[in-house]
Amino acid sequence: MSLILKTGSGLFAGIVAGGLGFAFWPHVEPSLVAMRPAVEKPVFVTAAAPAQPTATTPAPSPIVTQAQPVPDPTAVSKLAAALASTPAPSPAATKPVVVAKANDPAKAADAAKTSAPSEATSKLCAEGLVALASGDISGARAFLEPAAEAGDGRALMVLGDTYDPSTLTRMGAVGLRGDAARARDYYARALALGFVAARQRLAALDTQGN
């Protein structure tokens, strides 16, 4: 009996000692070295394309839109001159930097000369619009900015929308904040290129107090 008790207590003491030893074993963070590449030479394959939806043709719109206005330097100059002589609708619309760009007839005419987009610019614009449609606003800006710099007025308009708080809200953006000042800047530059829809956007920004 005593032998059993001795054996039992010895076994218990051993287990407890072992447990305590493990208990105070210093913890080491997972070693990054242990992570080995599973694929040393990855094979590049084309990702399977998801099922394509049926192509949809846009319904005729009652609203007049300007897809790609034909730049007429004379008309743009007249427009710019008219803008220069037209009283500002509100104090907000007379923000110095933006209005200077929009109201300078020489600059407007120069910009109009460069507003015929090249194929590469149009492709960037299309990429930006595709990104925008998926809600990837910052990705859309990355495509649209170089297109806008190349003189694509469509890109300027859409860039304005990517910063317009009203557009972002209506698109259902979550977390992303607008920037009315930047939206205003892009709209004004688009307006200078003859994209008259930008005037509505600017007026809406004024109405909303942005």
Add this chain to the structure above:
Amino acid sequence: MMTTHFADNFRLMNMCVTRPAGRAEVKGAPARLPQRKLRSGVGAAACAAALALWPGPVTAAEQAPAGMVSYDHPVFHNGHRVLWHGSWRAKKAGASEKSTKDSQDAATGAPASNETANPQDANSKSQNDTGKQTGAATKPAPPAIVNHEFVLLADSEDPNATQMAVELVNALKSSGLKAHAWAWRASPAALAKAVTSDAGDMAIVAMDAFAADPNGAETEARAPILARLADEPLAVVAAKSVASVGDLNGRPVSFGMADGSAGASAQTFFAKLGVQPKVVREPLTASLADLAAGKLDAIVVAGGGSKALSNLGKGGKFHIVSIPWATNWRFGYAPARLTAKDFPNLIGADEKVETLATPMALVAVDAAPEGARATRYAPVVSALYEKFDALLAPNGDPKWREVNLAANANWPRARAVQDWIAHNSGQSNPALENFRSIAHTVAQAGAGPEARDADTLYQSFMQWRGDGQ
């Protein structure tokens, strides 16, 4: 706690690490004995093993012994996984038997045990309780809120990702959740390992390399998106004698550490360029030393500049190699520009360098919509989506200000995100849906959007945007 310093990030991430002490909390379950965190997860496991062998009157099925904690995460020792799911969750067989017995008890009206060992048990127990109170025909109770500690994995060589991980962990903590960040590697292979080994709950990954990975689609399905993050620029740092990426053909280029995010992206875009450098895998610090010593011709870095790069290029020997945007870059990349703000030592004050940006995402690890873990992420999504403004603080990472949480990606969405968006999105607008439908069709066609598509897309966008004005 906020800093842009990579080394500080790494330190902060380690500071954020606390020993997991999650336990299930189920309404109606009796309070457990006071619990005490042990110093080491291994210690807890060892004590559990010792007590399990002790032939005394303690029955673990009744209640957790004092001083014991359950472990929801793997525990590593010297790089080896020594404990998988912890002492209590490891009793799967017993738990299943008990769950079956509880179900039988509920069906026969017999009292069920109140012990809950893991989230799955918690849910089944909660449903059993509801069944007892309102009858078996009533609708099941909502999933129990589990006091789980979330592990967020971020690539240790990506300063943007590590910074965002630290800030996200802090935001989750401020919402009452338990979370910590771990330095990790973010390649597709590393994420696949994380998915199969339960090494974490969330991860920040670069999405571009998954399209080229043979198992990418499978990994994406098991690691659905919680949030699409802002694109991150890639930079090829080289001696000024290297004028273009094509010059690096056959020359030694460091892709960073094995299984790293930058390396996976570099593999992908070098392959798309048709350039085959002699790939070297080593840490960033070693790469920089080798570049300075002339042993390497270039290195690829992700996530903008880091402190490790701040001492490089002061002598004017190095620069960022320009990668002009090309039409075949789509399906994973966007154009980006780097300035002196990103790399003050490598880019002139008025200079802009064209490069590529790779899309980033926050994904839920092993959370396929039909899986048991999918429900775990509801509190994370709630905290992230409803208190996102906390991440937009002026001293936070500016990348958060480019995030639209509702953005779609060519990647499955986590169930908790689907639920949140379905619950919070407004009425759909036919014109907006039309614009999206056209964009989707164009994006999926052949080589993607062409120049001729710009007008169609613009018209449909303006048609929608004109609505309501």
